[in-house]
Amino acid sequence: MANSGSGDSVVDRVVRLIEAxxxxxxxxxxxxxxxxxxxxxxxxxxxxxxxAGHGLLxxxxxxxxxxxxxxxxxxxxxxxxxxxxxxxxxxxxxIQQVLNQNVNLAVLDGWDALFVERLSRRxxxxxxxxxxxxxxxxxxxxxxxxxxxxxxxxxxxxxRQFKDPADxxxxxxxxxxxxxxxDEGYAQLAGVVDPDTWGxxxxxxxxxxxxxAALGVVVPLREMRLQALVPxxxxxxxxxxxxxxxxxxxxxFRSMEDL
Amino acid sequence: MANSGSGDSVVDRVVRLIEAxxxxxxxxxxxxxxxxxxxxxxxxxxxxxxxAGHGLLxxxxxxxxxxxxxxxxxxxxxxxxxxxxxxxxxxxxxIQQVLNQNVNLAVLDGWDALFVERLSRRxxxxxxxxxxxxxxxxxxxxxxxxxxxxxxxxxxxxxRQFKDPADxxxxxxxxxxxxxxxDEGYAQLAGVVDPDTWGxxxxxxxxxxxxxAALGVVVPLREMRLQALVPxxxxxxxxxxxxxxxxxxxxxFRSMEDL
DNA sequence: CGGCTCTTTCCGTTGAATGGAATTTGAAGC
DNA sequence: GCTTCAAATTCCATTCAACGGAAAGAGCCG
Numbered sequence: 388m389a390n391s392g393s394g395d396s397v398v399d400r401v402v403r404l405i406e407a408x409x410x411x412x413x414x415x416x417x418x419x420x421x422x423x424x425x426x427x428x429x430x431x432x433x434x435x436x437x438x439a440g441h442g443l444l445x446x447x448x449x450x451x452x453x454x455x456x457x458x459x460x461x462x463x464x465x466x467x468x469x470x471x472x473x474x475x476x477x478x479x480x481x482i483q484q485v486l487n488q489n490v491n492l493a494v495l496d497g498w499d500a501l502f503v504e505r506l507s508r509r510x511x512x513x514x515x516x517x518x519x520x521x522x523x524x525x526x527x528x529x530x531x532x533x534x535x536x537x538x539x540x541x542x543x544x545x546x547r548q549f550k551d552p553a554d555x556x557x558x559x560x561x562x563x564x565x566x567x568x569x570d571e572g573y574a575q576l577a578g579v580v581d582p583d584t585w586g587x588x589x590x591x592x593x594x595x596x597x598x599x600a601a602l603g604v605v606v607p608l609r610e611m612r613l614q615a616l617v618p619x620x621x622x623x624x625x626x627x628x629x630x631x632x633x634x635x636x637x638x639x640f641r642s643m644e645d646l
Numbered sequence: 647m648a649n650s651g652s653g654d655s656v657v658d659r660v661v662r663l664i665e666a667x668x669x670x671x672x673x674x675x676x677x678x679x680x681x682x683x684x685x686x687x688x689x690x691x692x693x694x695x696x697x698a699g700h701g702l703l704x705x706x707x708x709x710x711x712x713x714x715x716x717x718x719x720x721x722x723x724x725x726x727x728x729x730x731x732x733x734x735x736x737x738x739x740x741i742q743q744v745l746n747q748n749v750n751l752a753v754l755d756g757w758d759a760l761f762v763e764r765l766s767r768r769x770x771x772x773x774x775x776x777x778x779x780x781x782x783x784x785x786x787x788x789x790x791x792x793x794x795x796x797x798x799x800x801x802x803x804x805x806r807q808f809k810d811p812a813d814x815x816x817x818x819x820x821x822x823x824x825x826x827x828x829d830e831g832y833a834q835l836a837g838v839v840d841p842d843t844w845g846x847x848x849x850x851x852x853x854x855x856x857x858x859a860a861l862g863v864v865v866p867l868r869e870m871r872l873q874a875l876v877p878x879x880x881x882x883x884x885x886x887x888x889x890x891x892x893x894x895x896x897x898x899f900r901s902m903e904d905l
Numbered sequence: 906c907g908g909c910t911c912t913t914t915c916c917g918t919t920g921a922a923t924g925g926a927a928t929t930t931g932a933a934g935c
Numbered sequence: 936g937c938t939t940c941a942a943a944t945t946c947c948a949t950t951c952a953a954c955g956g957a958a959a960g961a962g963c964c965g
Contacts, residue, residue, distance in 0.1 A: 402697070406720060410724060413726075413728075417943065427925085428944095429923075429924050438657060445726065450942070456726050460778050460780075464670065464777075465669060465670060467704065467714065496716075501719060517723070518722060519719050519722035519723035520723065656922080677910085686954080689954065709911070906965105911960105911961085914959070916956100916957095919951100919953095920953095921953080925947105928943105930941105930943070931943090934937105935936105
């Protein structure tokens, strides 16, 4: 064989290599990495060495590989969420101080809510819904808040997913959940991660009224007081939207290419 | 011509492309990106499209390119600094609450301090020393604290840089600064960014006593009270080191390959 | 509308990427 | 200390994916 026995380009392989790291893993053995990326050991070895040469990966002793500090730096000094996070941070801190609850900020990516920032309840150690974590739209209040305010075409495409026989029921439920969230201006959902918590989220709109993010809190069931939470969140969300106004964030969602 | 007219591999080019984004830029024109990366327009175009296909880059309307959400996700859910930041976060919050000052956490990368986390003074808006920002070792208290506790070989290599005629003076100054920092157990430096602020940083050591990070604060000159700050920082730094104990962070610094 | 700039497609050329085989390294077991 | 086994690493002949100049398309502005 020669250039790529299978039908994928070098770029494809590099991407697969980076994607092959399982969530939260510190380091991987080269052979395991090759395996996970579906690459011949030799090829993986060559690519890893090249990437490590640029600092995007780092080689530990004994063939262990992990993401490089340089890559972290490049992405984080320039992340697509930077403007959003900068706009949101002060207001998220306000929420955290006033309500003393876990606060989070998510954007829509495909059919998931992707959490881009979070602040923990003071004193809490629990670390659910980590930064850079995902939750399916229908399993998170943030996801529902985001989807409820998407253009009709996106919602339709989303709901089409659930047209499968077994899920028939779900589609109806979801549709009304979304409608309700759209009407009320917030989404709520009994905690899926933890049965004793409740999630509430509101949409964050930019100057052009497009929903670019969701601002949410996770509260213990017994401390749940919608009357207090929702207005606070909505006020903060508007504040974020305003600060977002000038900077050209856009946060274009990748919509249905994924299928 | 054929495969790579110049002498660089596909991987090299992809890396150059990602590195070509200037700090904090939202989006770049394709042609400008090609220019900055030193790639023929056609080649840049092809690579960008491939990367965008995987979500590592995103294409805006009109040929604008920026880093993709997917890349941000992959790197941040799995960053090499994750363990360090998780260990440090609660104690950084303590410092922030107790002292009410800007707190930051840095690691050594080459001859720079790379800031991996920061908390702002309550109510402050100033956003200096951003996350993923760099400061040369000799211009930051964090850098000095880190370098002061590196093995002798690393320090020697570092100081060798300043052996150039013009910098002759500096080498001596630096050497004594480092020695002092090592003796005292903390480093201080009059604000370089802002003339009215002062930086103080202490080393964070892991279970094997290796200095893996620096914990620092930036305080207004008039609020400078070493007696109060240093012990608080040192206590927190020890706490971080302890929490780091089991998780295998290592944070191997890339030392002198850079020259 | 014509001139300009930037993006995108086309396509023949060719050397960089490839991966099986062989070798080395290193850790665990006897 | 010696053997075994699994891993990383080096070697190298083969060949197709990457390359990039040229040309075509897309916007934009005066």
